[in-house]
Amino acid sequence: MKKLVLVAFLFFGSKTLFAQGCSDAGICSIDKGFDRETDSVRQVIETAVVYSLGEADVKYVSPYVAYTKHFSSKFSFTARVTYSTATGSFGTRSQFGDAFLIGNYRFKPTKQKQWSAMLGFKFPFTASNLKINGYSLPLDYQSSLGTIDVLAGTALKTGNFDWQVAVQIPVVNLNRNSYFSEYSGTNDFPSTNLFERKPDALFRATYSWQLPSRKLTLRPNVLFIYHLGEDTYENIFSKRESIAGSDGLTVNLNAVANYRLTRNQQFEVSVAAPVVVREVRPDGLTRSFVLGVSYQVSF
């Protein structure tokens, strides 16, 4: 495993480090939608705080709270609400981001294999046009992209490995962002006036390594996100324009340490950093470093 990580770093080492973040896209943390709990658990409440570094000098603190209800051994439902505070040269802007409603279905397990599927929606709390002092802000400062998205995916667990594929498709665009680089006083962020975003596809491979004490589980994983097309915006001449280089691949390396405090309580730390990024990242989801801590109680 060490060699694998080392080879990955050497292969991608020349690239600038940026991760596609998880404040809005949802797709980064989509594995939360795949159920890992045992049959005896009926409800789970999770709270988390994510600290991350973005483009230019932007820093984020993004807490969320999630509730999962297990209706049966096969079917569960998760609701999650995010909040985000972004701080940088434009100032500080805090606001609720999105609500995620996700259903998960676990198929009957076979020898060493467990399939599951998830389907959900993301609803924004804002139109992605938050301002400070009347100044329009780039998407990097917005707590949501202002789109209603469909999230769908499937996961396969084989032994110590988890394999996940998923898509996040914006189906209703409520984005009314009005940021123009030309009028902002900085070139750090591209114009995103009336931004329209393309879908994402995700592939994640996770290895779970439980320590002998059985309390601590380590889950290193690699996350591939492909942005399926160039995003667009309306330029100052009222013409829609593609943002060249905004499509393409992002690859993140992520390490998760999960510690079981008691039978019903878990504490988790997650660290992520990117190794491959898109050429242009107008959606404000770019992170150079992500650190998350979460606490989970089930009953």
Added chain:
Amino acid sequence: MRTLVLIVCSFLLFGCSEEGFLTSGRLAENIAPDASLQYSGNFVPTAGISVAGAAQIYFSEGSYKVQLTGFSISNGPDLKVYLSKSDVPNNFVNLGNLSSQTVYEIPNSVAVADYGYVLIHCQQYNHLFAVAALTQN
């Protein structure tokens, strides 16, 4: 029940902000004393809106600027200043957010003579607030 819904909605809409270097107010654009007035027009409101004042386009040192004079308008979210080819926002140049500043620079690539109107438009809700038809001075 209504109170509960209101409280929940208020909670979800709660947000806060603090200004930074790029949002603490910039140097206001000014019209040079030797600038020549090229076009002007008085604002006329759309239904339910009150507006006063005029739009004036000046030319100075190779560039055009729009100045709003004696200007006031009903409050609205996300109001923009457009230099438009018609009295509806179909084909226009977005000059930025309507703010306390009264002067808006027109990009050099714009053929100002092709644009006969200045509009005040709420972009977020796509609602036109006021129109000033320009005439050449």
